[in-house]
Amino acid sequence: MSKNQNKNEAITDMNKDFTQWYTDVVKKAELIDYSPVRGCVVLRPYGYGIWELIQKQLDTMFKETGHENVYMPMFIPKSLLQKEADHVEGFAPEVLTITKAGEEDLADPLCIRPTSEVLFCEHFKDAIQSYRDLPKLYNQWCSVVRWEKTTRPFLRTTEFLWQEGHTAHATEEEARLEAKNMLEVYKDFFENVLAIPVIRGLKSEKEKFAGAVETYTIESMMHDGKALQSGTSHYLGNGFAKAFDITFTDKENKLTHVHQTSWGVSTRMIGGLIMVHGDNNGLILPPKIAPTQVIIIPIAQNKEGVINAANSLYEKLKKDFRIKLDTTDKTPGFKFSEYEMKGVPLRLELGPKDIEAGQAVLARRDNGEKKIVSLENIEKEIAKILEEIQKSLYEKAKEAKEAKTYKINTMNEFAETITNKQGFIKAMWCESGECEEKIKKDFGATIRCLPYEQEIISETCICCNSKASKQVIFAKAY
Amino acid sequence: MSKNQNKNEAITDMNKDFTQWYTDVVKKAELIDYSPVRGCVVLRPYGYGIWELIQKQLDTMFKETGHENVYMPMFIPKSLLQKEADHVEGFAPEVLTITKAGEEDLADPLCIRPTSEVLFCEHFKDAIQSYRDLPKLYNQWCSVVRWEKTTRPFLRTTEFLWQEGHTAHATEEEARLEAKNMLEVYKDFFENVLAIPVIRGLKSEKEKFAGAVETYTIESMMHDGKALQSGTSHYLGNGFAKAFDITFTDKENKLTHVHQTSWGVSTRMIGGLIMVHGDNNGLILPPKIAPTQVIIIPIAQNKEGVINAANSLYEKLKKDFRIKLDTTDKTPGFKFSEYEMKGVPLRLELGPKDIEAGQAVLARRDNGEKKIVSLENIEKEIAKILEEIQKSLYEKAKEAKEAKTYKINTMNEFAETITNKQGFIKAMWCESGECEEKIKKDFGATIRCLPYEQEIISETCICCNSKASKQVIFAKAY
Numbered sequence: 001m002s003k004n005q006n007k008n009e010a011i012t013d014m015n016k017d018f019t020q021w022y023t024d025v026v027k028k029a030e031l032i033d034y035s036p037v038r039g040c041v042v043l044r045p046y047g048y049g050i051w052e053l054i055q056k057q058l059d060t061m062f063k064e065t066g067h068e069n070v071y072m073p074m075f076i077p078k079s080l081l082q083k084e085a086d087h088v089e090g091f092a093p094e095v096l097t098i099t100k101a102g103e104e105d106l107a108d109p110l111c112i113r114p115t116s117e118v119l120f121c122e123h124f125k126d127a128i129q130s131y132r133d134l135p136k137l138y139n140q141w142c143s144v145v146r147w148e149k150t151t152r153p154f155l156r157t158t159e160f161l162w163q164e165g166h167t168a169h170a171t172e173e174e175a176r177l178e179a180k181n182m183l184e185v186y187k188d189f190f191e192n193v194l195a196i197p198v199i200r201g202l203k204s205e206k207e208k209f210a211g212a213v214e215t216y217t218i219e220s221m222m223h224d225g226k227a228l229q230s231g232t233s234h235y236l237g238n239g240f241a242k243a244f245d246i247t248f249t250d251k252e253n254k255l256t257h258v259h260q261t262s263w264g265v266s267t268r269m270i271g272g273l274i275m276v277h278g279d280n281n282g283l284i285l286p287p288k289i290a291p292t293q294v295i296i297i298p299i300a301q302n303k304e305g306v307i308n309a310a311n312s313l314y315e316k317l318k319k320d321f322r323i324k325l326d327t328t329d330k331t332p333g334f335k336f337s338e339y340e341m342k343g344v345p346l347r348l349e350l351g352p353k354d355i356e357a358g359q360a361v362l363a364r365r366d367n368g369e370k371k372i373v374s375l376e377n378i379e380k381e382i383a384k385i386l387e388e389i390q391k392s393l394y395e396k397a398k399e400a401k402e403a404k405t406y407k408i409n410t411m412n413e414f415a416e417t418i419t420n421k422q423g424f425i426k427a428m429w430c431e432s433g434e435c436e437e438k439i440k441k442d443f444g445a446t447i448r449c450l451p452y453e454q455e456i457i458s459e460t461c462i463c464c465n466s467k468a469s470k471q472v473i474f475a476k477a478y
Numbered sequence: 479m480s481k482n483q484n485k486n487e488a489i490t491d492m493n494k495d496f497t498q499w500y501t502d503v504v505k506k507a508e509l510i511d512y513s514p515v516r517g518c519v520v521l522r523p524y525g526y527g528i529w530e531l532i533q534k535q536l537d538t539m540f541k542e543t544g545h546e547n548v549y550m551p552m553f554i555p556k557s558l559l560q561k562e563a564d565h566v567e568g569f570a571p572e573v574l575t576i577t578k579a580g581e582e583d584l585a586d587p588l589c590i591r592p593t594s595e596v597l598f599c600e601h602f603k604d605a606i607q608s609y610r611d612l613p614k615l616y617n618q619w620c621s622v623v624r625w626e627k628t629t630r631p632f633l634r635t636t637e638f639l640w641q642e643g644h645t646a647h648a649t650e651e652e653a654r655l656e657a658k659n660m661l662e663v664y665k666d667f668f669e670n671v672l673a674i675p676v677i678r679g680l681k682s683e684k685e686k687f688a689g690a691v692e693t694y695t696i697e698s699m700m701h702d703g704k705a706l707q708s709g710t711s712h713y714l715g716n717g718f719a720k721a722f723d724i725t726f727t728d729k730e731n732k733l734t735h736v737h738q739t740s741w742g743v744s745t746r747m748i749g750g751l752i753m754v755h756g757d758n759n760g761l762i763l764p765p766k767i768a769p770t771q772v773i774i775i776p777i778a779q780n781k782e783g784v785i786n787a788a789n790s791l792y793e794k795l796k797k798d799f800r801i802k803l804d805t806t807d808k809t810p811g812f813k814f815s816e817y818e819m820k821g822v823p824l825r826l827e828l829g830p831k832d833i834e835a836g837q838a839v840l841a842r843r844d845n846g847e848k849k850i851v852s853l854e855n856i857e858k859e860i861a862k863i864l865e866e867i868q869k870s871l872y873e874k875a876k877e878a879k880e881a882k883t884y885k886i887n888t889m890n891e892f893a894e895t896i897t898n899k900q901g902f903i904k905a906m907w908c909e910s911g912e913c914e915e916k917i918k919k920d921f922g923a924t925i926r927c928l929p930y931e932q933e934i935i936s937e938t939c940i941c942c943n944s945k946a947s948k949q950v951i952f953a954k955a956y
Binding site for chain 2: 033035036037040041042043044045048049051052068069070071072073074075076077080092093094095096097098099100101102103104109110112119122123126127132138142143145147158159161328
C-alpha cells in the first residue's frame with residue numbers, strides 16, 4: 001500500500017471533494033458531534049482538548065504582555081447595542097433577541113453578544129477616571145453568537161468559543177501600537193504553535209470590523225488554496241469612547257476620550273489546523289497543540305510481559321509528554337488507523353521482540369517514517385522527533401502556500417488563475433471600492449489584506465488600470 | 479487603634495449590617511462591577527482571578543478522577559427542554575427564551591441553558607452504543623442563566639459561571655458511587671483550598687434537583703450563621719435515559735438504559751469565601767486561592783536603594799509565590815488599607831532600615847501579626863506563614879461553625895434559637911413534607927440536609943412529635 005493511499009475507506013479523498021473530506025474528518029476524529037440546535041456543534045473531549053491547549057498557551061502569552069482576564073455578561077440590552085451606529089449596523093442582522101423570561105415579556109429585549117465592545121465600553125466608562133487608570137488591558141474567554149445562514153463546524157457556527165481582547169489607552173499612538181502588537185502575538189502563536197504560516201496585513205475599508213478605524217488581520221492558506229481569516233486586531237479610535245462617553249483626566253488635568261482596541265481569535269483556528277495539515281488518513285496535529293502527542297500501541301499484547309512493559313514505559317514517559325497507552329482489545333492495525341485519523345503525531349509500537357531487544361518502534365504521523373530506538377534514551381529521541389515534526393509541518397505548509405501564491409498583472413491572467421488554480425493572488429489595487437466589488441462579484445474573490453510586506457508588481461490597478469500604489473492579496477475565502 | 483476597629487470608613491460594620499458589609503466588600507475589593515443587564519455583574523480582574531484559580535485547581539482534580547471536558551451549545555430548543563417532565567417543571571419559570579434571529583421569527587424558540595442535562599442526554603444518545611462506550615465522564619465549564627427575582631453578586635445572579643459534570647454509567651451502583659465520589663472531591667476542595675468546612679448530606683425530597691433521584695450536597699456556614707448550599711451532586715437514575723432513549727448493549731447483549739449523574743459548583747463559592755473569612759477591613763483570602771499571595775510595599779520608597787531592593791526581592795520571590803510589588807505614589811498607609819480590603823494574605827514591608835539590617839517585616843492579613851525576618855531565608859519563612867494562614871483560616875471557620883451549631887429537642891427552643899441566635903440546628907425529623915413545610919413557613923428555615931454523620935438526638939420529630947429516625951440540619955440559607 002503506498003504512503004498516500006487512503007487506508008480508511010470511510011473518509012472521502014481530499015483531492016476529490018475537499019469539503020466532504022473536511023466534514024468526514026471532524027466527525028471521524030471525534031472532534032465534534034452535531035447538536036439539536038441549528039448551526040451549533042458539540043465539542044467532544046478530543047476537539048475541546050485542542051481548544052484547552054490553545055487557551056492555555058495563548059492565555060500565557062496574553063498575561064506575559066500585561067493583559068488581565070475578566071468576564072462580562074452574555075447579554076446586551078437592545079438599547080445599548082444601538083449606541084454606536086456603524087457597530088449596530090454591522091451586527092444587527094445576526095443578533096439573537098430574547099423577549100421572554102419565564103412567562104414575563106421583557107420591556108427592553110436582551111441581545112446575545114455577537115461581540116462585547118459595548119459592554120466593555122459601559123464598564124470602562126465607570127472604571128476609568130484618571131490617566132492613572134490607564135491603560136486597561138483586558139481579555140475574556142467566552143462564547144459569542146451570530147445567526148449565520150450557512151454553518152460548518154469550527155469555520156462558522158451560530159455559537160462559537162473565542163477570546164476577545166479589549167483595551168483602553170490614553171493616546172492614539174499607544175492604542176495603535178497595542179493593536180499591532182497583538183497581531184504579532186497571534187502571528188507568533190500561529191507559526192510557532194499551530195505551525196501555520198500567516199500573512200499579516202490591513203483589511204480594506206469594506207472588509208474592516210464594524211466600528212473600527214483600522215483592522216489588522218492574519219490570513220492563512222488552506223490545503224485547497226482558499227484563505228482563512230485567522231485572527232483580527234482592531235484599532236477602534238475614539239469613536240466608541242465618544243458614543244459611550246469614556247473620558248479621563250489627563251496629566252494636564254484636561255478631560256480626554258480614550259483610544260481603544262479589540263482583538264480576537266476563535267475555535268475557527270481548529271478548522272485551520274485541520275485544513276492546513278490534514279491528509280487522506282485524517283487529521284495531523286502539530287505536537288505543541290496535540291492533546292495526545294504519543295500513543296503507545298502494544299503489539300501481541302496477550303503475550304506475557306508486553307502489557308507490563310508498555311505500562312512501565314508509559315509511566316516513565318508521562319512526565320515529559322502528553323501520552324496515552326491503548327490496551328483495548330482492538331487489533332493493532334485498527335488502532336493504527338484510529339490514531340492516524342486523530343492526528344496523533346507519534347506512534348510508539350512495542351512488541352515481544354522489541355522488549356527482548358530493549359527497543360521500540362517510533363512511527364511519525366506526518367510522513368510515515370519509522371525508526372527503531374533504544375528504550376534507554378527514548379525520551380530524548382521522542383523529544384527530538386516531536387520537535388522535527390513541529391518544524392516540518394510548518395515548512396510543508398509554508399511551501400504549499402508559496403507554491404500557490406501568484407503575482408498577477410492582467411485581468412485575463414487573474415481570471416485564469418482564480419478559476420483554475422485557486423490560491424493567493426498578489427496584485428495591485430487602486431484602493432477603490434468599485435474595483436474591489438467588481439472582482440468579488442465576477443470571481444467570488446475578496447481582498448484578504450494589504451500585506452505589511454508590500455511587493456510592488458506594477459504601477460496600475462489590476463482591475464481598472466488606473467494608477468495604483470498598493471499591493472493586495474486576492475483569494476476566495478472560507 | 480484596636481485590631482478590630484474599622485480602618486476603612488467606606489465599608490459598613492459587618493456586625494451592624496452584614497448584607498451591606500457584603501455589598502461594600504464585593505465592590506471595594508474590586509471583585510465585581512454592576513452591569514447594565516438586570517441581575518448580571520461584571521467580573522473584574524481581581525474577582526475573575528479568584529475564579530481562574532478555582533477553575534485550575536478543580537479542573538486538575540476532575541481530570542485526576544478521569545473526567546474529560548467538553549462544550550455543549552448554550553441553547554436548548556424549547557421542544558427538547560420539555561422532554562423530561564420533572565426537569566422542565568423545575569426550570570420553566572426561570573428560563574429565558576429567544577424568539578427572534580435578526581428580523582426572522584424562530585419556529586421552535588430557543589431556550590438559554592439553565593443547566594445542560596438535556597443536551598448531554600441528546601449527545602449520549604448518539605455517542606453511547608455499547609458497554610465499551612461506558613462510562614462517559616464529562617464536565618464543562620460555562621455560564622448558565624436563570625431569571626431570578628432578587629439577585630446578589632456571586633450568590634444569585636441571572637447569568638453565572640459554573641462547571642457542570644455529566645456522567646453516564648452501565649449500572650446504578652456505579653452511578654451512585656460517582657455522585658458520592660464527586661461530593662468528596664468538592665469537600666476536599668472546600669476544606670483544603672477554600673479553607674471552608676462543610677457538612678455533607680442528602681437533600682430532602684422537596685429540596686432535591688428537578689429530575690434527580692437523590693441530591694447530595696455540601697453546606698457551609700457563613701459568618702452570620704446562615705447556610706450556603708455550596709455544591710451539589712445528583713444521582714439521576716435512569717429517568718433521563720428513558721425520556722431520551724439512551725441505551726447500550728450490555729455484556730450479555732441486552733439493551734439497557736444508562737444511569738446518570740450530574741454535579742456542579744459555581745462562582746457562588748466566591749460569595750462563600752467572602753462571607754466565611756472576611757472581616758471589617760474587607761476580604762480575607764486563603765493563600766491557595768489568593769490571586770496575590772504576598773504584596774511588597776516599599777517604605778520611604780524615595781530614599782535611595784529602596785525601590786531597587788524591593789525589585790530584587792520581588793524578582794527573587796516571584797518564582798515561588800503569586801506576588802506583587804506596589805511602587806505607585808500612594809502612601810504606605812493607603813496601600814496597607816487597599817490590600818487589606820483585597821484580602822492579600824501577607825504584606826511584606828521593606829524600608830531603608832530593614833535593608834540595612836538585611837530584613838523585612840511580614841504582616842499577616844488574617845490576624846494582624848507582624849514578624850521581622852531575615853532576607854536570607856525569607857522564602858522558607860513566607861511559605862511557612864502562608865501555610866499557617868491557610869490552616870488557621872480553616873480552624874477559625876470550623877470553630878465559628880461549631881459555636882453556632884445547636885442540638886435542639888423542642889419547638890420552643892427551636893423558635894428561640896432560629897430567631898435570636900441564627901446558625902445550624904441539629905434536630906430530628908419524621909421525613910414528612912408537612913413538617914418541613916411548616917418550619918419553612920413559620921421560621922424561614924429549611925432542611926439543609928440529612929447529614930452523612932447522623933447524630934440521633936431523640937426519637938421524635940421536632941415538629942410533630944411522631945416517631946423520627948433521621949437527624950437533619952435546619953437553617954436559614956442564602
